[in-house]
Amino acid sequence: MMIQFVRTALITHPQYDRLLQASVLDENIISFIRTNVKFAGAFLVRNALSEQDTCLLFKRYMRLCEGVNSTVHSLETVLKLSKEFIEHDKLTQEHREVVLAFVRHTIRTCEGDRTVRLVAMLVKKLLRERVLNVEDIAADVKPFTLKYTDNRECTALYQSMINMQNGGGGGGQENMTTSTTTTTTTTKSSSPNSLSTTTTTTSHNPGASATTTTTTVSFALL
Incomplete structure (x- = not known):
């Protein structure tokens, strides 16, 4: 009113x-x-x-x-x-x-x-x-x-x-700060005297696809 x-x-x-x-x-x-x-x-x-x-x-x-x-x-x-x-x-x-x-x-x-x-x-x-x-x-x-x-x-x-x-186009050439997430997992491998370590790294960047890298390393137990 x-x-x-x-x-x-x-x-x-x-x-x-x-x-x-x-x-x-x-x-x-x-x-x-x-x-x-x-x-x-x-x-x-x-x-x-x-x-x-x-x-x-x-x-x-x-x-x-x-x-x-x-x-x-x-x-x-x-x-x-x-x-x-x-x-x-x-x-x-x-x-x-x-x-x-x-x-x-x-x-x-x-x-x-x-x-x-x-x-x-x-x-x-x-x-x-x-x-x-x-x-x-x-x-x-x-x-x-x-x-x-x-x-x-x-x-x-x-x-x-x-x-x-950029005239309403795509994401442009500039990007905001990239963030990275890393995860490490240790497990027993098939061999009784060894361990396996897997490290997964994921990078996040706005306007782009996430990139994931996985690395696995096996080593013997003394």
């Missing part, structure tokens, strides 16, 4: 006017995002889209998203604002720079597997929605994905960026 109201109410409506007055304070905007992200998204989008030939509100809202202590809500708000500006054909290069600054800040400050995963998902969506270009973010995002090679979303983001840079 409130979401529909903020989307359609007249600006002169008393309740909407109270919301506008409340939104003058940064802490109220942060509270909106933290407690009701759907409502906040609709409200902030309408206000930001109403600006003419400037992106002051867009910049302000993006900056405030950096201070929200709920990563999910802040990233959702950023994505909502960005997508709406794309759909209304109002996303200028200045807006893109603001989004890019937010991404850079988030990459620098994110901690924990869950946050890393959410940031990687956000960047992938921003690329898919054409909010950002891969050339603009590659220098910042590639080191981030390589730092967290054990995170599935980071691996997917890295490969997606490589594909985009």
